[in-house]
Amino acid sequence: xxxxxxxxxxxxxxxxxxxxxxxxxxxxxxxxxxxxxxxxxxxxxxxxxxxxxxxxxxxxxxxxxxxxxxxxxxxxxxxxxxxxxxxxxxxxxxxxxxxxxxxxxxxxxxxxxxxxxxxxxxxxxxxxxxxxxxxxxxxxxxxxxxxxxxxxxxxxxxxxxxxxxxxxxxxxxxxxxxxxxxxxxxxxxxxxxxxxxxxxxxxxxxxxxxxxxxxxxxxxxxxxxxxxxxxxxxxxxxxx
Numbered sequence: 539x540x541x542x543x544x545x546x547x548x549x550x551x552x553x554x555x556x557x558x559x560x561x562x563x564x565x566x567x568x569x570x571x572x573x574x575x576x577x578x579x580x581x582x583x584x585x586x587x588x589x590x591x592x593x594x595x596x597x598x599x600x601x602x603x604x605x606x607x608x609x610x611x612x613x614x615x616x617x618x619x620x621x622x623x624x625x626x627x628x629x630x631x632x633x634x635x636x637x638x639x640x641x642x643x644x645x646x647x648x649x650x651x652x653x654x655x656x657x658x659x660x661x662x663x664x665x666x667x668x669x670x671x672x673x674x675x676x677x678x679x680x681x682x683x684x685x686x687x688x689x690x691x692x693x694x695x696x697x698x699x700x701x702x703x704x705x706x707x708x709x710x711x712x713x714x715x716x717x718x719x720x721x722x723x724x725x726x727x728x729x730x731x732x733x734x735x736x737x738x739x740x741x742x743x744x745x746x747x748x749x750x751x752x753x754x755x756x757x758x759x760x761x762x763x764x765x766x767x768x769x770x771x772x773x774x775x776x777x778x
Contacts, residue, residue: 563735570743571622571769579620579747580723582647585612592642592675596635601777604632610773611640611751615724621749624765626757627775633753634664636775637726638671640751645677645704649723653707656732658683664728665707672705682708682717691716713740725750731758 542549607625614621627633641651653668655661665681672679680694680703691711697703701720706712710733727733730752752770754761765772 574620574622577620577747578618579749580647580649581618582612582615582643582649582723582749584616585643586646588646588675589639589643593639595671595674598632600635601632601775603627603775603777604636607773607775608636608639610771611636612643614771615640615643615749620747621751621771622769623750623771623773624752624754624757624761625773625775626754628778629755631775631778633755633775634667635671637751637753638668641668641705641724641726642672642675642677644724644749647723649721650698650701650703650719651705651724651726652712652719652722653705653726653728654712654733655707655709655728658685658709660728661707661709668705668707677704678702679705679707682706682711684709684711710737713737722748724748727752729754729756730761731756 542552607627611621611623611625614623625633625636637653641653644651653664655664661681661683662685665679668679678697680697682691682694686694694703694706695716695718698706699718699720706717711717725748727750731754752761757765761770764770
């Protein structure tokens with residue numbers, strides 16, 4: 539970074555440049571959220587027998603917060619307005635289980651689910667968790683990270699477009715234009731603050747009508763502020 543001496547023309551120029559860039563991003567965001575507010579999304583069906591069975595297989599006792607948050611998210615999904623919800627909870631409080639339940643709900647309605655994570659390690663962890671949790675159900679899960687060869691990626695892209703993959707877990711690689719979905723219904727973003735603004739907005743532009751769930755242990759002030767002023771809905775898990 540180039541250092542400026544305070545009070546010089548250079549400093550004023552740098553400041554005004556940053557301000558105008560911020561204004562552009564803010565304006566783009568407001569337009570996007572206004573468009574989402576007006577647009578109609580997919581209205582998911584009510585829970586069925588399979589959903590009950592999947593939730594019954596959870597090996598721990600759910601906390602009241604987990605049940606409440608799951609119900610809030612499902613209610614959003616069953617509404618025709620595209621969901622944009624932030625799920626806050628400390629590490630180990632059970633956000634992933636909530637995310638898996640709503641991912642199952644989406645897949646049951648023949649929609650695809652994308653799980654976006656900031657690192658390769660997290661992608662592998664989530665993939666393993668999803669595979670073991672969904673083991674008793676005929677759901678195809680795939681992962682995209684730097685461990686995959688170019689040949690693997692090409693194969694995954696083909697399957698994704700044909701609808702042969704139900705849930706795809708991946709790093710920002712998933713934001714590449716070559717990943718085309720047959721019918722994306724739900725996007726789950728883990729630790730959103732570790733992605734760049736452009737990354738985050740790109741995935742929402744992918745499909746203005748897609749339901750978005752963001753998981754975070756430490757939401758950035760911007761994300762939290764958006765939740766507090768009502769641009770996004772907020773669910774909190776406070777029980778360990």
